[in-house]
Amino acid sequence: MGLSIRFYLFAEDGLQSISQRVMMGLIRGKDAMPQYAGTKQKVADVIIENEGKKPVRIERAQGSFLTFDEKGQVHKDLVASGFAALETGMALEESLSKPQTKIVDLTPKLNREKWERENRWMLSKEDLEAIADDIWRRKSAAQPRIERAKGSTPKPPKVTYEAKEAIREIRTSLISIANKLQWLSEPALKGAAFEAREIAKTEADGPLWLGIAEAADRYREIQGRRRTGRGVWYAHVEILQWDAVQRTGEVIASFSERCDSKAKAEEAARKLLTENAKYLTAETSVHTEVLCELEWDEEVGAKLL
Numbered sequence: 001m002g003l004s005i006r007f008y009l010f011a012e013d014g015l016q017s018i019s020q021r022v023m024m025g026l027i028r029g030k031d032a033m034p035q036y037a038g039t040k041q042k043v044a045d046v047i048i049e050n051e052g053k054k055p056v057r058i059e060r061a062q063g064s065f066l067t068f069d070e071k072g073q074v075h076k077d078l079v080a081s082g083f084a085a086l087e088t089g090m091a092l093e094e095s096l097s098k099p100q101t102k103i104v105d106l107t108p109k110l111n112r113e114k115w116e117r118e119n120r121w122m123l124s125k126e127d128l129e130a131i132a133d134d135i136w137r138r139k140s141a142a143q144p145r146i147e148r149a150k151g152s153t154p155k156p157p158k159v160t161y162e163a164k165e166a167i168r169e170i171r172t173s174l175i176s177i178a179n180k181l182q183w184l185s186e187p188a189l190k191g192a193a194f195e196a197r198e199i200a201k202t203e204a205d206g207p208l209w210l211g212i213a214e215a216a217d218r219y220r221e222i223q224g225r226r227r228t229g230r231g232v233w234y235a236h237v238e239i240l241q242w243d244a245v246q247r248t249g250e251v252i253a254s255f256s257e258r259c260d261s262k263a264k265a266e267e268a269a270r271k272l273l274t275e276n277a278k279y280l281t282a283e284t285s286v287h288t289e290v291l292c293e294l295e296w297d298e299e300v301g302a303k304l305l
Helices: 020-028 075-097 107-119 125-135 161-182 186-200 206-228 262-279 293-303
Strands: 002-011 014-018 040-051 054-067 233-243 248-259 284-292
Touching: 002 020, 002 054, 002 125, 014 020, 014 125, 020 075, 040 125, 054 075, 054 107, 054 125, 161 206, 186 206, 206 284, 206 293, 233 262, 233 293, 248 262, 262 284, 284 293
Parallel strands: none
Antiparallel strands: 002 014, 002 040, 040 054, 233 248, 233 284
16 A cells, blocks of 8 residues: 545635645745735645555545745745744643643643634535545536646656666766865865866867866855855754654754855854744754855755755
8 A cells, every 4th residue: 555645726716636746846936826826725635545556545635725925936935834833833732741730821722723723724525525536536527627726837848767867877976076176175176177177178078077167166166255254144044843753854944044244144143043942852953054145045946956
């Protein structure tokens, strides 16, 4: 038996399915649904138990909301909602662990219930029936067909097995190249970039050498900014929730502050760390970084992949 997940959107124009590609794009901030800009829509994630490729039963169906901004994106709201879930959950857990007294503070319980009302909804029998009709394709001709919800990002081309294997081998080589470059000194990086460009003028694989030269330039610029503190800097704090069984961590909230110097970013990072240290538990950790603008752009890009 295996498990799979499907997503459904309960919009005014009817029930629609959302592909995993579009949903992951929405979650990561890489896709949008401009047709729902400025609205709050009901969605459901459905866990299905499968026998081979055949769906056997619905394991779980949970209703939640997607709040679309003016561009039809939901990423920022999901981050805020995730942080609120952590905050209200921890407050309620702390309240329940305290010794019982005659005077009971209901605030944590009420805050958690408020979050549940704002972020969760209960699927009706009719909703579940409509989803089941789609999963087992048992709709009659008289019933409207469930359409596929569309995002604004074009569907990427199919990546063949051959292409994936080639990329995997190339990535291994790139990691080795990056490790060689990032430990070089500024003068060595300047020389490496010059030599790579000279080789690119005569070699058939010139474009690859030009890429190496640009990478060397970038590492040298980062070293220069770290040495001088010049340019734009960012203070960044992440709260991670850890799964002890899977031994994996998931970012459930993050906070950043843009600063015009390295010193100010370091001060802002200490402030953010102090403000969020209260969320440190046996199951969570608080991670702090101070990054120059070049490193920040790379960090943000990697998180969206």
